[in-house]
Amino acid sequence: MYYLDNAATTYPKPQSVLDKVYDAMKNYGANPGRSGHKLALKANREVYDARVMLSKFFNIKDPFNLIFTPNCTTSLNIAINGTLHEGDHVITTSMEHNSVLRPIKHLESIGVENTIVFADEEGFVSKDDILKSIKPNTKMIAITHVSNLTGTIMPIEEIGKISKEKGILFLVDASQSAGIYPIDVERMNIDFLAFPGHKGLLGPQGTGGLFIRDSLLTDTIIQGGTGSDSYSIFQPEIMPDKFESGTLNMPGIVGLKEGLNYILERGIEDIQKKEEELTEYFIMELSKIDGVKIYGPSDLKKRAGVIPINILDLDSSELAYILDEKYDICVRPGLHCAPLAHKTINTFEQGAVRFSIGPFNTFEDIEYSIKSIYEIRRQI
Amino acid sequence: MYYLDNAATTYPKPQSVLDKVYDAMKNYGANPGRSGHKLALKANREVYDARVMLSKFFNIKDPFNLIFTPNCTTSLNIAINGTLHEGDHVITTSMEHNSVLRPIKHLESIGVENTIVFADEEGFVSKDDILKSIKPNTKMIAITHVSNLTGTIMPIEEIGKISKEKGILFLVDASQSAGIYPIDVERMNIDFLAFPGHKGLLGPQGTGGLFIRDSLLTDTIIQGGTGSDSYSIFQPEIMPDKFESGTLNMPGIVGLKEGLNYILERGIEDIQKKEEELTEYFIMELSKIDGVKIYGPSDLKKRAGVIPINILDLDSSELAYILDEKYDICVRPGLHCAPLAHKTINTFEQGAVRFSIGPFNTFEDIEYSIKSIYEIRRQI
Numbered sequence: 001m002y003y004l005d006n007a008a009t010t011y012p013k014p015q016s017v018l019d020k021v022y023d024a025m026k027n028y029g030a031n032p033g034r035s036g037h038k039l040a041l042k043a044n045r046e047v048y049d050a051r052v053m054l055s056k057f058f059n060i061k062d063p064f065n066l067i068f069t070p071n072c073t074t075s076l077n078i079a080i081n082g083t084l085h086e087g088d089h090v091i092t093t094s095m096e097h098n099s100v101l102r103p104i105k106h107l108e109s110i111g112v113e114n115t116i117v118f119a120d121e122e123g124f125v126s127k128d129d130i131l132k133s134i135k136p137n138t139k140m141i142a143i144t145h146v147s148n149l150t151g152t153i154m155p156i157e158e159i160g161k162i163s164k165e166k167g168i169l170f171l172v173d174a175s176q177s178a179g180i181y182p183i184d185v186e187r188m189n190i191d192f193l194a195f196p197g198h199k200g201l202l203g204p205q206g207t208g209g210l211f212i213r214d215s216l217l218t219d220t221i222i223q224g225g226t227g228s229d230s231y232s233i234f235q236p237e238i239m240p241d242k243f244e245s246g247t248l249n250m251p252g253i254v255g256l257k258e259g260l261n262y263i264l265e266r267g268i269e270d271i272q273k274k275e276e277e278l279t280e281y282f283i284m285e286l287s288k289i290d291g292v293k294i295y296g297p298s299d300l301k302k303r304a305g306v307i308p309i310n311i312l313d314l315d316s317s318e319l320a321y322i323l324d325e326k327y328d329i330c331v332r333p334g335l336h337c338a339p340l341a342h343k344t345i346n347t348f349e350q351g352a353v354r355f356s357i358g359p360f361n362t363f364e365d366i367e368y369s370i371k372s373i374y375e376i377r378r379q380i
Numbered sequence: 381m382y383y384l385d386n387a388a389t390t391y392p393k394p395q396s397v398l399d400k401v402y403d404a405m406k407n408y409g410a411n412p413g414r415s416g417h418k419l420a421l422k423a424n425r426e427v428y429d430a431r432v433m434l435s436k437f438f439n440i441k442d443p444f445n446l447i448f449t450p451n452c453t454t455s456l457n458i459a460i461n462g463t464l465h466e467g468d469h470v471i472t473t474s475m476e477h478n479s480v481l482r483p484i485k486h487l488e489s490i491g492v493e494n495t496i497v498f499a500d501e502e503g504f505v506s507k508d509d510i511l512k513s514i515k516p517n518t519k520m521i522a523i524t525h526v527s528n529l530t531g532t533i534m535p536i537e538e539i540g541k542i543s544k545e546k547g548i549l550f551l552v553d554a555s556q557s558a559g560i561y562p563i564d565v566e567r568m569n570i571d572f573l574a575f576p577g578h579k580g581l582l583g584p585q586g587t588g589g590l591f592i593r594d595s596l597l598t599d600t601i602i603q604g605g606t607g608s609d610s611y612s613i614f615q616p617e618i619m620p621d622k623f624e625s626g627t628l629n630m631p632g633i634v635g636l637k638e639g640l641n642y643i644l645e646r647g648i649e650d651i652q653k654k655e656e657e658l659t660e661y662f663i664m665e666l667s668k669i670d671g672v673k674i675y676g677p678s679d680l681k682k683r684a685g686v687i688p689i690n691i692l693d694l695d696s697s698e699l700a701y702i703l704d705e706k707y708d709i710c711v712r713p714g715l716h717c718a719p720l721a722h723k724t725i726n727t728f729e730q731g732a733v734r735f736s737i738g739p740f741n742t743f744e745d746i747e748y749s750i751k752s753i754y755e756i757r758r759q760i
Contacts, residue, residue, distance in 0.1 A: 003410075005415050005420070008410065008414045008420070009409065009627060011409045013409065018402060018405050022398060025393060026398055029389065029392065030383075030385065031388035034388045035388055035710065035712035036700060036701070036704070037385065037710035037712075039381070039385075039391070039710055040385070070454075072627075073602065074602055074626060077602045081602075098606075098613060099605050100604075101613040102605075102614065103604065105613050205627055205629050205631060206630075206632050220486070221601050222454055224480075224482050225477055225478040225482075225717030227717065231728070233485050233719055234486075235482050245453045245457075246452065246588075247453070247576065249584075249629065250586075251585060251586070252632070317416070323417075324416070330415065330417035330418070330419055331415070331417065332414060332416075332417075333415075337604075337607065339610060339611050339613055340613065
């Protein structure tokens with residue numbers, strides 16, 4: 001089994017992540033932040049520690065400004081649906097995942113305007129195009145850090161500067177970057193950082209988070225019990241409770257903490273370097289095969305380990321099927337929940353087969369993938 | 381360790397639940413419903429099987445009308461915030477958890493009216509009071525099946541009849557009943573059934589579900605990637621995708637399925653009977669101790685295994701602290717995220733110590749708890 005679908009979810013997870021999740025369920029599976037007995041306090045302490053560790057990792061000064069969510073989509077929705085109101089304008093890009101585009105398009109029905117800045121064919125968004133799109137009522141710029149289709153690394157630090165200068169909220173979707181590329185919410189002027197727990201951060205599915213710089217600017221999209229202000233039938237403003245109604249996925253968060261532990265022990269630089277090396281080798285070798293189309297940045301320094309390809313006009317689903325059936329290679333075909341990105345790189349009809357590299361992929365995985373693609377190409 | 385906080389989350393879980401969660405993470409931890417390779421298909425199949433099993437359990441005819449959520453609070457929010465609009469009226473009760481009350485109070489700001497029907501001192505809501513509260517613009521009746529404070533079992537079948545006759549949507553919060561008491565959405569005329577996965581259903585934290593009878597009446601509160609209609613930047617209407625944006629907690633759902641498996645093998649009648657017997661014995665013995673106040677229904681046939689008590693005027697937090705520290709008994713004190721329920725039973729100031737029984741509690745747990753309470757009472 002050659003797993004190259006790490007942009008969907010990383011697999012495998014470090015063994016220690018699995019062990020910690022199991023341990024949490026087995027030995028202190030109580031409800032964090034509700035009761036005050038030993039098990040509940042232990043569960044609560046673990047969640048708190050995860051909050052502190054992740055905050056440090058992203059340079060978030062107050063850990064209570066980091067909330068846990070079930071996935072990055074929910075994080076993005078809280079930032080987008082909780083902030084934009086009738087009459088507001090939001091700028092986003094053609095490279096976004098539907099987790100950004102669909103909430104923004106949904107908000108059109110209540111009178112929130114949007115501008116979608118189109119990227120060039122390699123997936124790059126020009127900061128000048130973003131600047132030109134700013135209007136007096138622009139409230140937010142929402143952009144992905146790394147494209148989930150092309151791996152294009154966006155100039156978020158430059159866009160963060162623009163946001164700060166213009167007093168516009170800056171939302172970064174770190175779905176494909178958190179845990180692989182360093183992120184500093186202060187240096188990058190990020191107001192909302194949305195991230196999944198189960199991708200680069202190596203936690204289990206069912207986890208995610210959101211940094212919220214100013215919770216008073218943000219409304220809740222979900223209200224309920226928080227274990228705090230229990231005398232009140234109104235949602236509390238206290239952080240992080242305001243955005244964490246309902247029982248948290250405690251074992252999942254414990255696993256996420258352990259995923260981060262793994263990254264810190266190995267070093268994020270090592271993970272980034274390894275994934276960049278494999279990506280570079282993969283692209284260099286693939287580009288030698290006639291008829292293989294590789295999308296995304298030609299400058300390999302500006303792309304992450306997400307590599308969409310096609311072979312001639314072969315349907316992407318068929319190619320992925322052959323890779324799975326005959327070669328035991330796990331990849332994702334079709335449209336990658338990013339329709340405008342496919343329009344940007346001209347693969348809206350054909351789709352693309354996405355190879356995405358994770359921290360546990362090896363040189364052998366890549367070598368084998370190249371050989372398999374070569375063989376398939378020869379047989380067409 | 382005597383765990384009697386099962387209304388917060390059941391603990392322990394069946395060993396098989398832990399094993400299945402671990403197995404899912406370890407052996408097929410891919411993203412369900414996204415890619416099409418073997419691992420993703422296996423993950424997807426497991427989620428589908430869980431959907432089918434839960435649907436059968438609640439007599440939901442079309443499994444695609446059952447959606448997975450991260451917790452019951454999210455389920456309730458989808459039903460409440462997704463259905464009620466300006467000018468609508470909703471009827472609820474004083475016995476509700478804040479996961480029902482807070483969304484409803486939040487909706488006041490957009491012009492959704494509400495009537496909160498007060499229960500009697502035992503926590504019972506009169507169906508006549510509900511009938512009397514119906515107005516021409518009443519769109520929904522939202523009520524808990526079993527109170528999380530008093531264990532009062534509500535007459536949901538009768539209220540379901542009223543809802544059907546009057547053409548009003550009927551939302552049932554099954555937080556304290558799913559997996560312990562039989563629920564039939566057809567016979568009970570339930571339009572929305574919200575349930576947690578990690579309480580009576582014995583799944584891990586981070587799981588929950590919602591049955592939606594008519595998804596066209598319900599708006600999404602979260603939009604994003606669904607792995608379907610990926611060519612579109614608008615949220616699809618197809619079920620269950622419409623309400624399942626973002627990566628699902630696949631290992632959690634696998635665990636939830638196994639929790640249900642355990643219940644089906646043991647028999648829900650056996651679990652209900654066991655919990656009722658322990659509850660009855662606990663209350664009978666406690667009521668012999670002078671100075672111990674027990675709240676909730678005096679008719680033991682009309683209450684579930686959720687037993688709030690106080691000793692004289694002792695602060696509930698202090699009592700819970702002693703139980704934890706000296707006796708190793710895990711319970712929850714204070715206000716149980718249900719402020720109006722505390723007003724209903726006159727414990728808003730003192731709070732209450734809640735003992736809540738789970739399927740793994742034993743006669744010895746209860747006997748020991750009674751002796752401990754007796755000892756504490758003698759020392760005051």
